[in-house]
Amino acid sequence: xxxxxxxxxxxxxxxxxxxxxxDALDFRLDSGEVACIIGPDYAGKGNWLRTLCGxxxxxxxxxxxxxxxxxxxxxxxxxxxxxxxxYLHEDTALLSAANGLMNxxxxxxxxxxxxxxxxxxxxxxxxxxxxxxxxxxxxxxxxAYLTKEQRYKIAVARALLLEPDVLALNxxxxxxxxxxxxxxxxxxxxxxxxxxxxxxxxxxxxxxxxISDKIIFVSRENLFCFDSVQAMKNSDIAMVKQFLKLxxxxxxx
Amino acid sequence: MSVTHxxxxxxxxxxxxxxxxxxxxxxxxxYVINLVTFSILALRDWFRKNRLFDSRNYSTTVAxxxxxxxxxxxxxxxxxxxxxxIFTFRLISISNTLGGTGDIINLLVTVIxxxxxxxxxxxxIISRTGSAIVVDLGxxxxxxxxxxxxxxxxxxxxxxxxxxxxxTAISQLAITVYFTVIALLTGILISAVFxxxxxxxxxxxxxxxxxxxxxxxxxxxxxxxxxxxxxVACYNGMRVLDSATELPQRTTASIVQSLSFVFIxxxxxxxxxxV
Numbered sequence: 017x018x019x020x021x022x023x024x025x026x027x028x029x030x031x032x033x034x035x036x037x038x039d040a041l042d043f044r045l046d047s048g049e050v051a052c053i054i055g056p057d058y059a060g061k062g063n064w065l066r067t068l069c070g071x072x073x074x075x076x077x078x079x080x081x082x083x084x085x086x087x088x089x090x091x092x093x094x095x096x097x098x099x100x101x102x103y104l105h106e107d108t109a110l111l112s113a114a115n116g117l118m119n120x121x122x123x124x125x126x127x128x129x130x131x132x133x134x135x136x137x138x139x140x141x142x143x144x145x146x147x148x149x150x151x152x153x154x155x156x157x158x159x160a161y162l163t164k165e166q167r168y169k170i171a172v173a174r175a176l177l178l179e180p181d182v183l184a185l186n187x188x189x190x191x192x193x194x195x196x197x198x199x200x201x202x203x204x205x206x207x208x209x210x211x212x213x214x215x216x217x218x219x220x221x222x223x224x225x226x227i228s229d230k231i232i233f234v235s236r237e238n239l240f241c242f243d244s245v246q247a248m249k250n251s252d253i254a255m256v257k258q259f260l261k262l263x264x265x266x267x268x269x
Numbered sequence: 270m271s272v273t274h275x276x277x278x279x280x281x282x283x284x285x286x287x288x289x290x291x292x293x294x295x296x297x298x299x300y301v302i303n304l305v306t307f308s309i310l311a312l313r314d315w316f317r318k319n320r321l322f323d324s325r326n327y328s329t330t331v332a333x334x335x336x337x338x339x340x341x342x343x344x345x346x347x348x349x350x351x352x353x354x355i356f357t358f359r360l361i362s363i364s365n366t367l368g369g370t371g372d373i374i375n376l377l378v379t380v381i382x383x384x385x386x387x388x389x390x391x392x393x394i395i396s397r398t399g400s401a402i403v404v405d406l407g408x409x410x411x412x413x414x415x416x417x418x419x420x421x422x423x424x425x426x427x428x429x430x431x432x433x434x435x436x437t438a439i440s441q442l443a444i445t446v447y448f449t450v451i452a453l454l455t456g457i458l459i460s461a462v463f464x465x466x467x468x469x470x471x472x473x474x475x476x477x478x479x480x481x482x483x484x485x486x487x488x489x490x491x492x493x494x495x496x497x498x499x500x501v502a503c504y505n506g507m508r509v510l511d512s513a514t515e516l517p518q519r520t521t522a523s524i525v526q527s528l529s530f531v532f533i534x535x536x537x538x539x540x541x542x543x544v
Contacts, residue, residue: 071420091424094422095422095424097422098419098420098421098422099421099422102420102421103420104420107413108413108417108420109412109413109414109416109417110414110417111409111414111418112408112409112412112414113405123418123421123422123423126423126428127422171417174421175421178421178422
């Protein structure tokens with residue numbers, strides 16, 4: 017249990033917006049692994065992701081983040097889990113009163129990362145990170161003057177500066193054009209090679225199949241957890257097969 | 270049938286009428302309990318993690334002090350000058366008619382320092398800072414900024430609420446000291462220049478009349494005013510949920526509630542000190 021970053025047994029989210037009677041989730045995410053949650057629209061994928069991150073209550077089951085049961089977290093444990101499992105959705109808000117750079121730095125300063133690293137060095141680290149994500153963002157601008165894509169990239173940099181073990185992204189490419197999407201995907205992959213784990217809810221199925229080590233297929237009726245992409249492709253489950261076929265057709269179009 | 274219906278309605282009316290004061294009282298009491306709990310939790314989280322001025326909340330605290338205290342100085346100066354002219358000057362200039370100098374000094378200290386000063390400063394802070402805090406926090410909630418901060422492990426009580434409460438309490442005290450000094454000095458200077466140069470002596474006499482007891486009452490009263498105004502504002506700001514229409518509603522509620530609390534606290538202080 018201690019090796020996995022996120023592990024759950026018999027997990028079902030509390031806040032699914034429909035009456036779910038399917039199977040519970042048994043799942044573990046290790047360091048440097050990529051797991052994608054895919055499935056039809058309105059299947060509650062976001063709820064599953066938020067529950068796996070410990071942000072929503074579970075109806076049943078146990079969830080362990082960094083070996084800690086999320087039902088028994090102290091205030092300090094909660095702070096630590098939030099740093100270690102960074103969750104972002106496509107419209108994650110920045111602080112409207114702070115410019116781009118301050119938005120990235122503020123959480124790190126709050127968590128006193130400048131204790132280990134001088135404030136100047138922390139700022140340099142933030143700048144390097146932003147340079148790596150997108151060198152064209154004007155960091156002096158307030159969020160209101162940035163595009164949605166730029167705001168999202170700043171939010172990702174803000175989360176990564178806290179050095180999380182898992183980056184959980186809900187619909188991460190919603191605001192990207194094709195070229196920027198590829199650049200951002202390359203950035204994420206470079207982070208994975210450095211040991212970051214990714215937990216994604218995405219609608220780009222070919223990309224999910226390309227990048228994933230594990231796949232969770234979620235529908236309103238049931239869920240299926242696959243330990244590899246091949247296992248999913250070889251699956252006999254009609255619902256999964258049908259979904260993959262449909263996704264393939266959409267990709268060809 | 271109709272009689273039964275009428276009597277039922279009458280009973281209902283009677284119940285509603287007699288129950289209304291009780292329900293109102295319970296809702297006021299529970300509101301005060303909520304406010305107290307809210308502020309205690311905010312301060313608990315602050316003191317659990319910080320020294321009084323901690324580097325990670327330093328910017329929030331200082332920004333709030335600058336907004337509440339420093340930016341309000343022009344308005345406070347104007348009010349202080351006007352109060353000095355209207356009250357201090359008039360009282361000093363009629364001191365011979367009213368009686369001894371001691372009575373006038375007592376009157377000045379009571380009216381300007383312990384009543385008008387804190388009260389006017391509180392009204393300025395309610396209208397400027399209180400409303401700004403509600404709009405600021407309310408907008409942050411509406412736009413998901415607070416949720417995003419919480420998701421990054423940031424304690425909102427510690428990062429957003431407590432600095433605003435502490436800064437507003439400090440600013441209220443500082444602003445009232447400033448207002449009182451301006452209001453007293455203006456009146457004394459005008460009366461000394463235009464009526465009698467001997468009135469300069471009022472400066473020393475008023476300074477002497479400030480006992481430690483008076484000063485502690487002055488400090489405690491202002492700190493409580495600032496604390497309550499900021500708590501009410503933060504509480505209302507955090508109660509904004511999903512709709513933008515809640516923002517003006519909460520702002521109005523905050524102003525009215527703060528004013529009511531300031532009146533009630535002022536009355537209680539008057540009761541304790543002078544009765």
